[in-house]
Amino acid sequence: MPEAQSPAPPAGGPREPIVKWRPRSLRARQLLAASVGLLAFLALAGVALDRAFVTTAEDNLERRLEGYALSYANKVDFGRDGSLIPPSDSAIDPRFGQPGSGLYAEIVLPNGRWSSDSSLGPSLPSGELLKPGGRDFEGPLDMTQLDGSAGTVYRFGLGTVWGARGPQSEFQYSIYVLEDTQVLTSQLQTFRHALWVYLGSAGVVLLLLQGLILNWSLRPLQRVIAELKRVQRGQAQGMTGNHPRELEPLTESINAFIDSERENLERQRNTLADLAHSLKTPLAVLRAQLDDGVHAVALREELDIQLKRMNDLVSYQLARAASSGHALFSAPVAIEPYAESIVRGLEKVYAAKGVICEFEIDETARFHGEPGDLQELMGNLLENAFKWARSRVLLTVAPLGGTANRRAGLLLAVDDDGPGIAEDDVAKVLQRGVRGDERVQGHGIGLAIVQDLVRGYRGELTVSRSKELGGARFEVQLPPGL
Structure with missing residues (x-):
């Protein structure tokens, strides 16, 4: 085979390196x-x-x-x-x-x-x-x-x-x-x-x-x-607040970015620690079964149970980690299209109950974050409301605060006409670190993820009695951004 020839240098001698303008x-x-x-x-x-x-x-x-x-x-x-x-x-x-x-x-x-x-x-x-x-x-x-x-x-x-x-x-x-x-x-x-x-x-x-x-x-x-x-x-730990007003948005953005990165790092560490702690029990059970020399059929059944449990634990922790990875500076997301899609699906699931969901959505309201976070947030709250509502659910969305130099926050509330939540149980529902299967029966499904999402966006989740429908009211307030 002939040897490959290197390309000839351009006419006029070798090219000088391009100096980038600084x-x-x-x-x-x-x-x-x-x-x-x-x-x-x-x-x-x-x-x-x-x-x-x-x-x-x-x-x-x-x-x-x-x-x-x-x-x-x-x-x-x-x-x-x-x-x-x-x-x-x-x-x-x-x-x-x-x-x-x-x-x-x-x-x-x-x-x-x-x-x-x-x-x-x-x-x-x-x-x-x-x-x-x-x-x-x-x-x-x-x-x-x-x-x-x-x-x-x-x-x-x-x-x-x-x-x-x-x-x-x-x-x-x-x-x-x-x-x-x-x-x-x-x-x-x-x-x-x-x-x-x-x-x-x-x-x-x-x-x-x-x-x-x-x-x-x-x-x-x-x-x-x-x-x-x-x-x-x-x-x-961060930037001080003693700066001219022209530089305040810059320093606030830097502080927000620093806090977000620290929170993400802490959240990832906690997720790994929770996952490791959760997997200890299934692994210990399997180790005990092996050490005891149980029959192969019983070992197979126990292995199937523990593997299913570990799979559920991994799925749950991955869902939490995914919900925590939102971007600090995200494009505004319109809320009504996602709300309609979620409600249409829930109406099919709970068609036998005949629940009607009403919207009070301000056209100017926007969610500044990942669309998946918005779907996870509204999906869990609306599913909870559909499950316990008798016939009516109300979704309220409105902008919260905001100025000419700061984007508005978000108020998102879900009301139902169900039995509601006892005042003594509200603290348990919002208790930090409690997993979904440890919460109050009937209103605990998905609230762990909702709580983590709201905390990740520096917001606040409150549970109270609905003044309009008489049931439970889950209200999420996300603060104005930079």
Whole structure:
């Protein structure tokens, strides 16, 4: 036979092992989310403040240039021949008289133009005649500095009319005031440096504060983890109740799970102990028969009796163990379909008595557990009632308690119109550990399993006189769950 060939490695070399993504810790998630959110907020705040400052600075620049233009309009004069008589530059601002100072003025006439002394040297953009009353703010516009370097300026234009000597002498002219953008740029740089320094410092402080707040807010979770470790090491029996309300459902669920596991373990131990104790007697009888050397026929009869007894004991203990193995967190089970199925079967068994079973079942009531437990619980109670009822049995089911955060419990009651149970015998009926064949005659069948089931669900079983039917009333109350 040819040797089996191993599959060839995939093209491109051997595959690297897939690294499973490990979820980040809650602290890392919170710090990452807080950092990203804080950085985004500071960035948006910085951009918004920067734009607001730029807009405000440009508005202030426009108003300042407008003030210079109005000052020129008030101080300018013209000769009889229409020639311009410029005002003194120093009367408005000394910088208008300094070449290349960064503040410039220009007056555009119908037949020429005039520039301030500060315009000597730099190459500035020229303006045009504006309509009377017209205003124009532009920038930044390209220019050439006194030293030949490139620069930019903002320009404000004001259109006006000269008519001091009558309507016939009126003519239009425009006043332009220009300012180098270096002043505004310097202001923006100073503001932006201070803005981002302050925002960065605030971000660092807020991140540190966020870390402190996060450690403080996660401290209850750290206590829960510490308590869980103590429970695992056997240093504590369960979780304490000193936790924030958001963590109470978690700690209560953990305690419920711990209690359930302990009860299940104890129940299994008790079941094994009961089974071992119960089997001692049949085994001792068989051993005695063998030791006495009885006849084979008698030994066979005794063996058949003891084997049947042992089989009954094993079946009973297995039934108890099965009824005790319900899940702590189970899906809700509707009750009415199971009740109808059980009652239909019992009506056939007790057809000669003509017993009628009535239902008062709330549609919202649910059994939170194993369906087999529900069948065992209702089956034993209803069979007991059918056996001793004269003609009527009443099954009542309703939700018990419950809130928005906790599921409702369950009230399940079975009434009959039979002879009832004497008050002195109630304690014997509910006596813990008493097996079915040791209970009061007539109402003892199946109650041992019912009692174990109710105890397993942390409920309560009570027996009393039925106020409605006059017989016995078996009432089961299961507490609200988590």
